[in-house]
Amino acid sequence: MSGRAEVHHQHRDVTGGWLRPSVFGAMDGLVSNFALIAGVAGGTTDTKVIALGGIAGLAAGAFSMAGGEYVSVASQRELALAEIAVERREIEHNPEAEQAELAQTFVERGVSPELADEVARQISANPERALEIHAQGELGVDLQSLPSPLLAAVSSFASFSVGAVLPLLPYLLGATGLLVSAIVSCVALFGAGVLVSTVTARSWWYSGLRQLLVGAVAAAVTYGLGALIGSSGL
Template identity: 45%
Template sequence: MTNAPQPPHTGEPHHEDLSGKLNWLRAGVLGANDGIVSVAGLVVGVAGATTDRTALMLAGIAGLVAGALSMAGGEYVSVSTQRDTERAMLRLETHELHTMPEAEERELAEIYETKGLSPELANRVAKELTANDALQAHAEAELGIDPANLTSPLQAAFASMVAFTTGALLPLLAIILPPTPVRIWACVAAVIAGLALTGWTSARLGNARAGHAIARNVGVGALTMLVTYLVGLLFGVTTS
């Protein structure tokens, strides 16, 4: 009895697609983590100097807006530079494919030879891939670039802004909503819980040990809040 050939897994994501999505998720988690730590340090520091709810709210909102715009701007510039570089490399590759197609095909074959294919099979693969879509084949093999899937600077900037804002809202709400006597402790508890969650998520996405990531995240956040609170407390005492 022979086994029937198995149909292709059409619904299964390709490794490259999955890797790209994981990178986006990891960037989002890190952006949220930055928002939590940055705004928590700011509002806890202000809370050390004053109990005025309006001052806390204004400081927190200012930190949220400034941080979100800074993250978005930095990501936009970074991804734009990367995209410009990739486009320049693709233009050069297109020029070489038009001016020296035989040399480029041989270069592609040599790449597949280094991956373990026999010279005959490597030449055949290079020839067929070049005939199908020369730029796609050469860009992916030589440059590690997918010409049809370049990262969008605007998309990256918007994602960073949303991630930072989402994280920053946690300490902001936790410091202005509770009553004054428990305000700081409520913020600290919320921040620790949020950092533990982002640490656990980033560890799972990177297949790392969750305990170390959580301890590292919480430790950095707790130290940030302690230092800024002491600075705010000193400032409040000095000016009172």
């Protein structure tokens, strides 16, 4: 084994505002609309009714996801900005105490007290840089990478729509039964799981089968409920 240090070392972005809403939106759109269509199909054979239910599910779900993500991320961002403002005031009005606090964090990480004091002094000479370091250490916030509510909302809307249209597409193209939609949905579920595995540590087959199982169970349950309600004449 070589003792040479690694020269090039890069990581994927794990804090950006696009990945979670995009993945969650696509999965939610696919699973929820597949389950919705299966439930309606369990209660009626009228393809127009089934397609209408799928279209309504796509539209309602996409707007709901986008609105929910926007409000959620905006609230998260506003909270972070409020706490950053508190930290900024502390640096302005109590610079010595904040410098000592910063030095102590370095000591707790194994730096000698003398070196920690010097590093904290140099960093604190630039209040904006000191604010960045305090925000990262105390709040876990990167001032340059605060989440974007608009990005989260657009990502959620687009990804949900893409996921939700897949089980609906066969009906829009003239399918007369649930089988084609179920096949398309199951293939898409497995493929979506495989796609997620490319940005996680899970194997492709595990991730694919897990997502397929979740979607299939949801669709089976709603189909059963639809058949039960349909047969009861409600």
